[in-house]
Amino acid sequence: MGTEADREAGAVFTARRLGVVPETGRVVVTNGTQSAFNMLLGGLVGQGNVLAVESLTYPPILVLAERLGFVPRGVTMDGEGILPDALEALCRRERPKALYLLSTLQNPTTATMSLDRRKAVVEVARRYDLQIIEDDIYSLLPAQTQPPLAALAPERTWYILGVAKSIAAGMKIAYLVAPSPADAERQFWPGVRATFWMAAPISAAVSTRLIVRGGALRIIEAVREEMRLRHEIVRPMLGGLDFVTADGALHVWVRLQQGSSAHRLAALIRERGVNIGTAEPYALPREQAPEAIRIGIGHAQSHQELETAMITIACSHADQLKAY
Ligand SMILES: Cc1ncc(COP(=O)(O)O)c(C=O)c1O
Known part of the structure; x- marks a missing residue:
């Protein structure tokens, strides 16, 4: 899940958005956001189960749905992203296991949620015991931002902050913050010897240096x-x-x-x-x-x-x- 130093750097980096430095045990250094999806979606959603997504969603999620056998279901959006009522209706109807979304600068619509919208979405997630996978990849670019859903509901949010959009796409590094150290281990540790999701150590080291030295x-x-x-x-x-x-x-x-x-x-x-x-x-x-x-x-x-x-x-x- 990354060396101790790399996970610490990830904790410092994600703290810019989370408002607090997460415990290192919750941090997983991944080979990019897409790699994190591969590990998470199989385990959190699983074959035959439903993943709630924005009505227009990041295309790799749809490719992974076919590969991993989960069912993506769209939630209607307005100018602030998904509508809490529409999410609630979907939860009642289809009991999704998780919700994947971008709360800041949604891809492709560029919608950003207000604080009230964030709170309302979190409330629905809590009511229906929904896990949240928050892809915050664009969030370091706007001058003014709202806290991520992970700051409002850390107990159920899998927060992913990739460096592709704000630092360099070629590094293929993303920091994931799991709800707890035990959750991080459960989702990521079993596959580490059998897959190639683990972040390339040299990329992780470059990213750590950039974070630690201010670059x-x-x-x-x-x-x-x-x-x-x-x-x-x-x-x-x-x-x-x-x-x-x-x-x-x-x-x-x-x-x-x-x-x-x-x-x-x-x-x-x-x-x-x-x-x-x-x-x-x-x-x-x-x-x-x-x-x-x-x-x-x-x-x-x-x-x-x-x-x-x-x-x-x-x-x-x-x-x-x-x-x-
Ligand atoms: C919504 C979203 N998530 C993630 C990524 C990039 O993922 P990675 O960190 O694997 O490069 C992109 C890049 O196009 C994106 O638009």
């Missing part, structure tokens, strides 16, 4: 500043579009007009050399994906490249509207 904070500050500049470039270029994004977000979510096809628009934009996403991979099986596109603004190598790509997107959108 991590400097990188996070730099990423924040870069995103602030990119938002300044991108937002004025989206005039007239129905878009949502938020301070620190690495992407923009654009809802298309009724009758438009996100699939066709994305194909046109890609033909013109810019890679772009649609809602489809985020939609649950047999659910209709909304007509929307997802513009990642972190990938471009320069402001110039970002600006050129945004022009391509805006022109393609205008061309598609004309064609209707």
Whole structure:
């Protein structure tokens, strides 16, 4: 589950969000968030059981549902993420074992929960004895944030803070804080000799150094500043579009007009050399994906490249509207 030093660094890192330094025994150093999912979802949810997810969810969860045989069920969202009433209705109907969500900068909608919404979701989870898997990967980027659900309900939350979005995706390190040391051991220890989930020690060591020596904070500050500049470039270029994004977000979510096809628009934009996403991979099986596109603004190598790509997107959108 990581060396003592690596777990201590993870405790310090996650404390930035949790508000308190968690006991080292609760911390597991994983080979990235996705690796943590592999270990957690099999054990916490299990074959044939239900996992509650946001109605548009991070696609690897859906891939893992097929592989591990659990059933993902969507919870309706508004501008603040999942609706507590909808979660409660699902709990009554299908008794999910756990809930997977992003409470800050949801992927793909960029929705962030208010404190009241967080409290209401936790209350439902407590009432129905639901485990919470909180993926807080984008939470170090906005200037202002709310505490994670893990700070409100540590007894049932499996908190995951990956470094991919705030420090470097290539490190493939995520820190997980389990409800208790015994829970961490139960979910993670048995597989350690038979799988490759264990974090590569060299990556873990680099991450520890960055955290302990302060480099991590400097990188996070730099990423924040870069995103602030990119938002300044991108937002004025989206005039007239129905878009949502938020301070620190690495992407923009654009809802298309009724009758438009996100699939066709994305194909046109890609033909013109810019890679772009649609809602489809985020939609649950047999659910209709909304007509929307997802513009990642972190990938471009320069402001110039970002600006050129945004022009391509805006022109393609205008061309598609004309064609209707
Ligand atoms: C919601 C979410 N979770 C996790 C990850 C990354 O996971 P990892 O820590 O395995 O790189 C991403 C990256 O795209 C993401 O969007």
